[in-house]
Amino acid sequence: AGGTEGRPRSAGRGPPPPISFSFLPPRFFTAPLSPKVRLSREGAVAGYGMLAAEELEAGEVVVSVPRSVLLSQHTSPIRALLQDAQESLQSQSGWVPLLLALLYEYTASNSQWQPYFSLWQDFRSLDHPMFWPEEERTRLLQGTGIPEAVDKDLANIHLEYSSIILPFMESHPNIFDPKLHTLELYKQLVAFVMAYSFQEPLEEEDEDEKGPNPPMMVPVADILNHVANHNANLEYAPQCLRMVTTQPIGKGQEIFNTYGQMANWQLLHMYGFAEPYPGNTNDTADIQMVTVRKAALQRAKSEAQQQLVSEQWDFLCQLEMVGEEGAFVLGWDEVLTEEELSMTLKVLCMSEEEFKEYKEQDGWEDDSEEEENSTLSNEALSKLKTPCKKLLYDSVLLTLESYGSDLKAEQDLLNNKEAYEKLSRREQQALHVRYGQKRILHQLLELVR
Ligand SMILES: *[C@@H]1O[C@H](CO)[C@@H](O)[C@H](O)[C@H]1NC(C)=O
Ligand SMILES: *[C@@H]1O[C@H](CO)[C@@H](O)[C@H](O)[C@H]1NC(C)=O
DSSP states (O other): OGGGGOSOTTOSSOOOOOOOOTTSOTHHHHTTBOTTEEEESSSSSSSSEEEESSOBOTTOEEEEEEGGGOBSTTTSTTHHHHHHTTTTTOOSSSOHHHHHHHHHHHHOTTOTTHHHHHHTGGGTTOOOGGGSOHHHHHHHHTTSSHHHHHHHHHHHHHHHIIIIIHHHHHTOTTTOOTTTSOHHHHHHHHHHHHHHEEOOOOOGGGHHHHOSOOOEEOTTGGGSEEOSSOSEEEEEOSSEEEEEESSOBOTTOEEEEOOSSOOHHHHHHHHSOOOOTTSOTTOOEEEEHHHHHHHHHHHOOSHHHHHHHHHHHHHHHHTTSOOTTOEEEEOSSBBTTHHHHHHHHHHHTOOHHHHHHHHHTTTGGGGSGGGGOOOOBHHHHHTSOHHHHHHHHHHHHHHHHTSSSOHHHHHHHHHOHHHHHHSOHHHHHHHHHHHHHHHHHHHHHHHHO
């Protein structure tokens, strides 16, 4: 599941071991896996998967995983150590305690989770873009947002390893050895957590106080693959975690979990795969906010107009509608950052007088007239005023220029089965990401043409 789709199967290391769940307590075998499902390597979209051996109705429990077999910072034998050090293990990701537990369990021959790890065959199937050579990442993913996200991850991984993990290991030499628990292994475990961990949702009242729950590994539940149009999801009960069907599922069909509403770029970045068009109904494309500023500056004919655009941009920054690093996010049916985009277009399309007046009234009278609707459905987009449409149109064109190839080239490749099959797995996944984004951008071009 997750990112297991695959390193080439010809990795030449012999057949994978049979699926074994011997790490689970005997109780586990008496009920938890529904007799109506089977785990399989064959017939699943990626690596392992869960298939319906019989017809299933909505609301059936296909597997229930007791909390005692979860692997987390709270279940590892080194949990007390991690608990005592929790102050010094705080990090931006919040993953450090789990990663230390994983470093420990993965290399402890007596760990009760050894059979669990052996299922993942030394993480050979992890092929996140962060493991691709930089040249390949740039060549295949330029414009998608993934190279920038990977650069941030890598910097963060190095920083957390050197500033938190290493000092912790050095102060516990009886348990950790940097020669064994290397940065390389740490990186693989980060990818493993990205692709296979679960995060228990918080009760609403806890959300603000504690921040999100730390991730944890959920054996067996993590075998299910993801699609946007999924047919099962995980429910959290006090004693166990249950995978429950959300739709009727026919015999022989794969049972799909959801990892969340994910765009293809997020799927490839976090899980190592993308959903081919038109499967991913949750796909999105970004327009960098600074690209809209650039488009506005391009249109400004005089210095005074350029100055106006700069002032308008600063005004939008103060309102926290835009920022240098931000992006407007477009879905298939609507703009997901509608408030930001509609405000940005409105302000950037104002004349000097309109802008002056608007600033003076501080946007107070905003809620009158047509402004009520900040929802930017596709229909609303097509009804934008002409200058706004033009600005958006130019911004989309600039965004499309940031890719190394055009939509037509991707389309041809997807339509040519023979050529497509000759592509490497990485090239195929990257193609799905680029194609979905460009389709969304082109759809917008048509709407505001
Ligand atoms: C995500 O996909 C699901 C399944 O197709 C759909 O029901 C949902 O509305 C989509 N969400 C968004 C924001 O597009
Ligand atoms: C707001 O948008 C919705 C959906 O597009 C539409 O039905 C409604 O009439 C709009 N309201 C106004 C005041 O424009």
